[in-house]
Amino acid sequence: MAVADSHDTHDDHHDLHDHGEFIAHHFDSAEQQFDSGKLGIWLFLVTEILFFSGLFVAYTLYRTNHPEVFEQAHVFLNKYLGGLNTIVLLFSSLTMALGVRAAQLGRNKNCSIYILITMVCATMFLGVKAVEYSHKWDMGILVRSAFNLTYTHPTPTTEIGKALHISDYLVYLCVVPALLLAGFIVASVISKLINKGTLAKFMIAMAITVSGYFLGVCVGIIFMNATEGETGSTHASVIAEQPLMLLASTQDDHAEGDHDDHDKAAAASNHEGEHSDHEEHFGSHPADGGEASFDAHHPDPSTLSRDVGIFFSIYYCMTGLHAIHIIAGIIALAWLYWRSLLGHWRTDYFGPVDYVGLYWHLVDLIWIYLFPLLYLID
């Protein structure tokens, strides 16, 4: 810090020799600095756990009080895709741990390789997640207020969607990564041209990282087709196209009006003693399409509880928040990668790798619980 250096009535000059450039002025030794950082990151992880705890509480309460909602909802989650993502994330944890080890031994090159693999796994995880999300959005599986299960799979309208036979939503989810990929490639070429070798290396690594996302998308689609391939084709034509909206706000009035109707309908039906309040119908009845075929994995939307969307609200909140943590983790890892390229890690200075590593393992840890809680309900 400039202020610190300009002003030195300090007597502790002996520190400065073994201090090295990475020990902040207010610490006495590398060990004190490391211990402080380590305790700090553990406490940060504590705050992370409590941050997620709100969603776990919501999950537990709704699962306890409305088990039927969870029973009905779980069939829409593909446990093989979830399992794939679990393995990807576990592998990234392994490479992270190896990266920490490399940093601890001062092997900067190995460390950078492990961190790169970790980042690729992270983006791959997001790619698989994008396939999952877009598949659900296609079917109208959204948060509570916008939940409108139709099995529709609207035909893609975007050029890329048409060409590749993938959902429009997936195309939209790929826009940002595609831009990033292009940007990093251009940046790497430019930095090569102006002879910034390390920067070029970094940009190439970032490009590789982002391509991990597309790898994830491809693997996700393959897995999806292998495990529930027939869903898309058989149900695609069941119902006439219906525009699905992501934002509930656009559907607000509709949803509320709808709900009131439901209440009255339910009241009426209750009166007749035919249906219970929970068996409400969704806006569009697939039976209208005539040829719908329902089975255990594709239940008739009209038999679902009206609150089944709450499960997906919780699902989107939990996995969305987790995905945000993954993205934050990738940014932190990129910073570590850059510092590994500069050869910053030494046997007495590897703290940042260790701390980000702990954070990364926590993200993995949360997924370890999310996986059975969301995907493996039976």
Next chain:
Amino acid sequence: MVDASTRQKLFGTPETNFLNCTKGWKSWAFTLDHKRIGIMYLIGVTIALFLAGVFALVLRSHLFTFDSKMLTDDMYNQMFTLHGAVMVFSFIIPSIPAALGNIVLPMMLGAKDVAFPRMNLASFYLWIIGTGCLLAAILSGKGLDTGWTFYTPYSIDTNTGVIYATFGAFILGFSSIFTGLNFLVTVNTMRAKNQGWFKLPLFVWSLYATAIIQVLATPVLGITLLMLIAEKTLHIGIFDPKYGGDPVLFQHFFWFYSHPAVYIMILPAMGVISELISVYSQKRIFGYSFIAFSSVAIALLGFLVWGHHMFTSGQSLVVTLIFSAITFTVAIPSAVKVFNWLATLYKGSILLNTPMCYALSFIFLFGIGGLTGLFLGALSTDIHLHDTYFVVAHFHFVMVGGTLTALLGGVFHWWPKIWGRMYNDFLGRVGCFLVFSGFNLTFFPQFVMGSRGMPRRYASYDPEFQIFHQLSTVGAFVLGLGILLSFVVLVYSALRGPRCSSNPFRAASLEWQSSSPPDFHNFIHTPVLTDPYDFETQVYDEELDTYIPREFANPDKVAPRKEPVHH
């Protein structure tokens, strides 16, 4: 015994101090120095205090007559909401820890800075952004009328700026977490050599206990507010009954943070009082370890009682009973502290200067505030008193009578250390008198009208309550005047006050061993470890202007040690 040159080496005076070592606005805006960040925080919370204080005065003016037309009902709702939200999130929570604690805590540990100076600065900027978002609710023209608690389902339905305000509170939460995390690590890893846990000043203990709450509870506020934002924008159906959600659940989420947050507000204040009482009685604090552990006990018990905010809001009977019973246990550690302060005063050489006046006010006001809390914790009386002015008076006695009083006391105590200048003690005491009397005049009548059924948060009321409201309004202006006077006294002294020595109050904790104002590195040499509450066996060295262990003192000037008399 040490010779003169060693003593000079240990206690020499630096040529510059943290205020003048660098100049220019950048040296403040990008400073990583905990003292400068603390001062910026102090300025920030003062602005928040004045802003929210003006809201309060407007409210009180409106309530002067029972059929007042000064504010429309909507404006009244927005006014009390912003008063509450700004006071709680932007003023009280950061006031003592982030402003005073930031300045004093590292020095009490003999450290050069907090463990993570960048995070400390980030905390301050998050505070600015968060407060800005809270105020954006007004500036957007929408206002905010949910009360500071953002209860669902009203907060989901209202068209006022709930999203701005909740986002602001979310950001302020992170600012608070950063401060707390920093303090926990600093106390754990950066204590002076041989400074064990039981040689720490009690202010450090209370900040540590506060930091535990900040780290454990504040993230829950974060997720709660995020879920509220999601509920409001996407209607996820977790809190909104229209979509199958549970509005009482929101209250559980909210109070899981916000009840412990009440202790974030009061614990640091208790720590300040422990310092003041001991120094201005020149007497060892009575029951050190009891006070220390009672801070931790309050912090932990604070997590077990959140349901007492929900006695009448649909919480089930069983849980209500449990929460009520646990609530009473919080009285124990609080009372332990009060008894220990009183026992410290007993036979002490009491100096009735400004900080001590505030400390004594604190004990009185906190006593009332704490004891009336028991009325509200008891189920049957709470049914009668809930949502009345009794509740308003109770928490103002704790938060204003407690925290604000302690903040002012602490500021007056450490002010000469920060600026190296002394304030006018007479005017300081006048300010304290105005604050104390104005405060009582404002809130004591509220207990009376609350117990007679005057509901809180209403823009108009029955004529029978008018006299109490008028007393209260007059009191509010006296209180405002007192705070303003204290502010003027402090600012004047920082700029023009007479220079003072490094330890004008003869305190023994480590921060007083630095010069006033302190050096950029706090101490130019490693400070000599002292017992912060030992005014008997340690020696007050006039030359060095500090209490030091006997072996460091100039042997010619020190009376031989008195042998302790055993009975």
Next chain:
Amino acid sequence: MSDHHDDLPAFCHPVSTKLLFGVFFGLIALTILTVATSALGSALGMPPAFAFPLAMVIATMKAFLVCAFFMHMWWDKSFNVLAFLSSLLFVTLFIGMTMMDTGEYQPTIEAFDVNNLANVEVSE
């Protein structure tokens, strides 16, 4: 087991590669196990009430492996471990008290729904 290097500072404990890979394969095995029990559990005659606790036990075993070895908790300062584990205590408290309450008043809500609908009918 951590490698022992005499020239490393006291706070530096690299974990052996062998152990890291061992932990990783353990985690994979547990993941496959949990998917398998979920997919085949009912077919093999496992009572449904058993499935959720089993999945949680497996997840906790995985969490233990990650915490202890990937996160070096096994060798870490006990204070750090305590701090981390204490967070679980508070999460338990949060879930426990909230669940106790919502569980208590849930029947009231369900009863209220019916009454409410009855009232609507009356008013109509």
